[in-house]
Amino acid sequence: MLSIITGVLYTAGVYLLLRRSLVKLILGIIFLSNATNLLIFISAGMTEGKPAFVAKEGAEQTGQMADPLPQALVLTAIVIGFGIVAFTLALNYKYHKQTGTYDLDQVKETDKV
């Protein structure tokens, strides 16, 4: 089920990236980033209700805990993803203001403004 959700998110991301609209491009990036986070998360195996909190010394350790490593990775990824989105949004805004277009097919020349 979760694998299918990941697939759906990827599908949506790719589809949006292939649109000509700049705004949809950003939406596509968000979807791709979410999908990738989820992929890393679920590929580590899922444990319900057992966060990776170790007991204080002396207390007894009970059962299998969730894997903390992918969580740490994903946490970093979420934050970085946000940074990217914020930056592209600003770029997008500026670009639209400068050129008046948001059609990616018009974005062909790097030197022309």
Add this chain to the structure above:
Amino acid sequence: MEWTLLILFIAAGISLMIPSRLKNLKGWILSLFPFGVFVYLLTFIPVIDEQWLIERSRPWMADLGLNLHFMLDGLSLTFALLITGIGTFILIYAHEYMRYYSHTKRFYVYLLVFMGSMLGLVLSANLILLFIFWELTGISSFLLIGFKHHQENVRTSAIQALLVTTFGGLMMLAGFVLLGLASGTYSLPELIIGDIKITQHGWYLPILILILGGAFSKSAQFPFHFWLPGAMQAPSPVSAFLHSATMVKAGIYLLARLNPVLAGTAEWQTIIPLVGGSTMLIGAYLALTQKDLKAILAYTTISALGMLMLLIGIDTELAIKGALIYLIVHALYKGTLFMIAGSVEKQTGTRDIDLLGNLAYKMPITTAVALLALLSMAGLPPMLGYVGKEIIYEAKIQAPHIAGFVTFFGVVSNIFMVWVSIFIAYRVFFRRQYHGFKTPKETSHHFWIGPGILALVGLILGLFPHQLGEYLIQPAMNVIRAESLKVDLKLWHGFNQVFMLSLLTVIGGVVLFMLRKQIIPFFRKVNKKFFDVRFSDLFTRFLDGIMLFARHNTRIMQHGYQRIYLMVLFLSVAFLGWYQLIDTRFWTIGLSVGHLPPYVTLIGAIIVIATLFTLFSRSRMAAIISMGVVGYGIAIIYLIYSAIDLAITQLLVETLTVAIFVLVIFKLPRFAKLSSRASKIRDGIIALLVGGFMTGMALKARNLELQHPISDYFLNHGLSEGFGSNIVNVILVDFRALDTLGEVTVLLIATLGVVALLKIDKS
């Protein structure tokens, strides 16, 4: 002996450091280096006579079979003496010739590096090392030919020479590698002395053709000949050096060197004489119709190189002997003549033989020197050229299979050579007309010492050929034929068949010269008709074609449409990914979809619906909000599956994202219908392919544990070393704290970027 190379390369460095107050002696000082090497090498003559071969080796990349391995035998020595001996006089000549040029510092560096690499080429005992020096001569000659690079035709000629010879060089390298693989060694002495039968090997033909490609292009054989006349754009000392002892002789050297390894087959005795013979004839013929003195000489070089190739191809003892003598003969007279041509140009301001004339009385010493060299070129006694020509005629008459053919072409070419010699002598020196731009007077001694000595050497060796044969030709013959031979050279052979041919040649040359007024216009007309297409132009057009193709290609590949780049990217990913998935049969790894609790299924359904809504919504606001819903859904999934920190972060970030979006979105235009239905379907299919692949991969990843995760380490040491019970946090701020610092930096840079973007003015 390997130090001799180093000396020349060091001399190149020293040439930069000669203080300006010694400027008037520069050429003389530098000429001491090759001259020293020359004298040193002379001392090896008796040694070589005794033991045939001296080897020196130092490890370089021994694992690859590549060592600094040098050899000196009769053949190497002959070439090395020519290179350093003629090199000495070239430097003296250049001293005066280059006096009024700018950037002469560079010139001397190039020239000495050129000399050094040529010497390295003939001393290399390792095929790969030989290739390195081979290409070094190509590069340094490119710099020399293009020395007057402010002129466009000079640049074109230099590029042409470089491309043709390095292209051949690469072919040769491929041939060397094949040869190395077939024989198991790159060492020349092993190849020559060892009993490896390459000629029986299945790769023999490709090896031969590839190596011949290198030799033919370097030695300007038809149809690669066109770069050589172009190379006369170089300053005259360079032309003299390039045409006599270096560069173009490299191909001859290579084939002579590999003669014991590759020769003796029908292929060798067919391909080489055919190419050499046609080059010989074409060169001699084209020389007649030129008007530029240097061009005439350049085409006679082509003819001479063809003759040398032909002789190496005939591959009899006599032919090899003839080739070796002719090699020396040609080096001596061609070096002289090019230097004379340079002097004549300096003194008269032109090289056009229609304008030149009557110099015999104005420049008597130059004329005397030139006449000696021309005698040698025409193959007349008592010059060494005569000795050479006699042996060559004899070799041709006795050539196996093709004697009639090669003798005929040989005689025709030699008649042309005699004609050209008389023609030059008459037009430049004796004709009683002169239309040059300056009043000619005798040159300073710098200009005639070098050519004079070279011409005299040709005369002395012609008078005493026996010594040359015994001390130089015989050791060289020994290694080429790989047997002990006795070489006895004489100037006078008596009245025999060969002498008759010589007589015929001279008479033919004189008669043709008498009839020149009728013949040359006719030749020029024929030229116009048949040789109108110039090879160098064809080559230029070919190069332009490549550039055009590249530009066209770039335009296709770099079209500027981001969607299409992405499409190619995604399609490749999907294709490769699916191939991998199907190849490994991912469905066989127990697809435990698992029984998810109903609340998870519900959230999953919400996420999917919200995603679809985002995709198809026409309203920007709705799209953003539903995207937020997706984000929150994912946060809840994190929460359910024990990732509390993730859930918190995801919630915060999602909220922020939506907030920023809402702030910005109203400054952006509405969604408009930009894509057609067809493109939507196409993109949908691509997206589904990628998404499907990702699902497959996620399934596979969940059910596969390749290696035990390192997480246990963090779990066990989190409290004792990181002093925290929330292991995710401990990882982030303790174990991988530097990564987190990096992350913060990325965010900072993004922030700066955003600020910068929003602050810049419309300017």
